[in-house]
Structures are given as structure tokens and as C-alpha cells.
Amino acid sequence: xxxxxxxxxxxxxxxxxxxxxxxxxxxxxxxxxxxxxxxxxxxxxxxxxxxxxxxxxxxxxxxxxxxxxxxxxxxxxxx
Amino acid sequence: xxxxxxxxxxxxxxxxxxxxxxxxxxxxxxxxxxxxxxxxxxxxxxxxxxxxxxxxxxxxxxxxxxxxxxxxxxxxxxxxxxxxxxxxxxxxxxxxxxxxxxxxxxxxxxxxxxxxxxxxxxxxxxxxxxxxxxxxxxxxxxxxxxxxxxxxxxxxxxxxxxxxxxxxxxxxxxxxxxxxxxxxxxxxxxxxxxxxxxxxxxxxx
Ligand SMILES: [Zn+2]
Numbered sequence: 001x002x003x004x005x006x007x008x009x010x011x012x013x014x015x016x017x018x019x020x021x022x023x024x025x026x027x028x029x030x031x032x033x034x035x036x037x038x039x040x041x042x043x044x045x046x047x048x049x050x051x052x053x054x055x056x057x058x059x060x061x062x063x064x065x066x067x068x069x070x071x072x073x074x075x076x077x078x079x
Numbered sequence: 080x081x082x083x084x085x086x087x088x089x090x091x092x093x094x095x096x097x098x099x100x101x102x103x104x105x106x107x108x109x110x111x112x113x114x115x116x117x118x119x120x121x122x123x124x125x126x127x128x129x130x131x132x133x134x135x136x137x138x139x140x141x142x143x144x145x146x147x148x149x150x151x152x153x154x155x156x157x158x159x160x161x162x163x164x165x166x167x168x169x170x171x172x173x174x175x176x177x178x179x180x181x182x183x184x185x186x187x188x189x190x191x192x193x194x195x196x197x198x199x200x201x202x203x204x205x206x207x208x209x210x211x212x213x214x215x216x217x218x219x220x221x222x223x224x225x226x227x228x229x230x231x232x233x234x235x236x237x238x239x240x241x242x243x244x245x246x247x248x249x250x251x252x253x254x255x256x257x258x259x260x261x262x263x264x265x266x267x268x269x270x271x272x273x274x275x276x277x278x279x280x281x282x283x284x
Pocket of ligand 1: 004005007030034036037191192
């Protein structure tokens with residue numbers, strides 16, 4: 001029987017599907033009997049998703065885009 | 080990246096190396112958003128990210144001959160971006176990083192969780208939290224030590240594979256995974272603190 005500590009240490013590999021099937025099964029058995037670990041698993045997954053959605057939205061602002069174009073023109077496209 | 084994109088990229092690099100300077104625009108178009116977004120997430124400063132993007136583009140242009148194709152071109156570009164970002168960060172006042180150990184869950188002697196764990200995973204869908212969780216995340220990422228931060232940004236935000244991140248940072252796969260896990264635990268803890276506070280306020284009313 002695995003304990004919570006082991007479960008949490010292995011979460012990353014578990015979610016990547018890279019655990020030995022036997023170990024993955026024992027993790028799943030643990031989750032069935034352990035609401036705190038289920039909550040941990042769910043919020044661990046949500047953290048990754050939420051962080052990605054939040055930080056991925058960085059776009060180059062138009063002002064910066066203009067400056068970049070100018071920079072390229074002067075420093076790289078010189079005849 | 081699709082095989083086709085990879086081919087285009089390789090062709091562009093070869094042409095630039097052969098002195099065909101006009102293809103640089105295409106290379107810049109392929110990479111400038113990635114460069115800007117990574118450097119912005121590392122510095123959280125628009126001016127700095129702009130400077131870094133310019134530096135990186137110029138370095139690619141000037142040093143293209145030193146690119147030997149031992150690793151992917153994109154890995155080379157990521158490495159230049161990281162170096163430029165670190166130079167910029169080093170010129171700033173040292174920031175205070177927190178210890179990630181504080182974010183580890185606590186266990187009893189038998190290895191079972193001691194804390195009550197609130198499952199807030201459904202709450203993240205609600206528009207109610209968007210601007211506040213954004214703040215929590217931005218602040219937490221800023222507090223991450225560089226080693227963990229960069230792995231987290233490349234793997235979880237940019238969506239690169241574990242192997243690719245290892246190639247860029249010259250780290251083994253287990254090292255990438257352990258840094259990523261520590262970063263995620265820290266970010267999860269910060270988000271949990273936020274939701275715990277929010278719900279205890281609501282429940283008191
Ligand atoms: Zn458990």
C-alpha cells in the first residue's frame with residue numbers, strides 16, 4: 001500500500017503515463033480510499049492548466065511590434 | 080512542430096548561413112513571439128522583453144554561422160533567449176526567492192497527508208476568479224527560483240516536451256521532471272492558499 005507522500009512524489013510521472021503499470025494501479029487504489037489525495041491530484045492538474053492558460057496569452061504589444069520592425073530595418077536589412 | 084515546418088526552418092537556416100540575408104525576416108517571424116513571451120514571463124517587464132527580443136534576433140543574425148546543427152535550431156534560439164534574459168535579470172537588484180520546501184505538503188509519520196485539502200479544481204472555470212488567480216500566478220511565478228522557473232515556463236507554458244527542455248538546459252530527464260514537480264507544487268500551494276482564503280471568507284458570512 002502506497003502512502004500519500006509516495007503518491008504525491010509520483011504524480012508527475014503518473015500524469016505523464018510513465019509509471020510502471022503496477023505502481024500506477026497501486027496509486028489508483030490509494031486515490032479511491034483517500035479523498036485528500038484526490039483533491040490534491042485534481043488541484044495539481046488544475047494548477048498546470050490554469051497557469052498555462054494565464055501565461056500563454058503573452059502577445060507582442062503593437063508598440064513593441066513597431067519598434068521591433070524598426071530595429072530589424074536598421075540593424076539587419078541595411079543594404 | 081510538423082515535419083514540414085521543420086523542413087522550412089532548416090531551409091531558412093541554410094539559406095541565411097549561405098548569405099541570403101532576406102530570409103531573416105521569415106526566421107524573425109517564426110520566433111519573435113516565442114522569444115518575447117518567454118523573456119516577458121521571465122522578466123515581467125515590457126521594456127526588458129523588448130530589449131531581449133532585439134538582442135536575440137540580432138544575435139541569431141550575427142552568429143548564425145556558429146550554429147552547427149548539433150541540436151535543433153529552436154533549442155539554440157531558446158538558449159540565446161535564456162542567456163539574454165539572465166543577463167538582464169542579473170543587472171537588476173537581487174530578488175528574494177522563497178524556499179520551495181515550504182510549499183511541500185505535510186505528512187504524518189506514516190506518510191499520510193495531515194492538512195485538509197480543499198478541492199478547488201472546479202472553481203477555476205468561474206469568471207469570478209480570473210483576474211485574481213492571474214495575479215496569484217504572476218506573483219508566484221516571480222517568486223520561483225530561476226532553476227524551477229525556467230523549466231516550468233518551457234514545459235508547462237510553452238508546452239515543450241521534457242526531452243526538449245532537457246536538451247535546451249542540458250539537464251537529464253529526471254532532473255527536468257523533479258524541477259517541474261517542485262514548481263508545480265509551489266504554484267499549487269499558492270493557488271490553494273488563495274482559494275482557502277476566499278472560501279473561508281465566504282463561509283463566515
Ligand atoms: Zn493519500
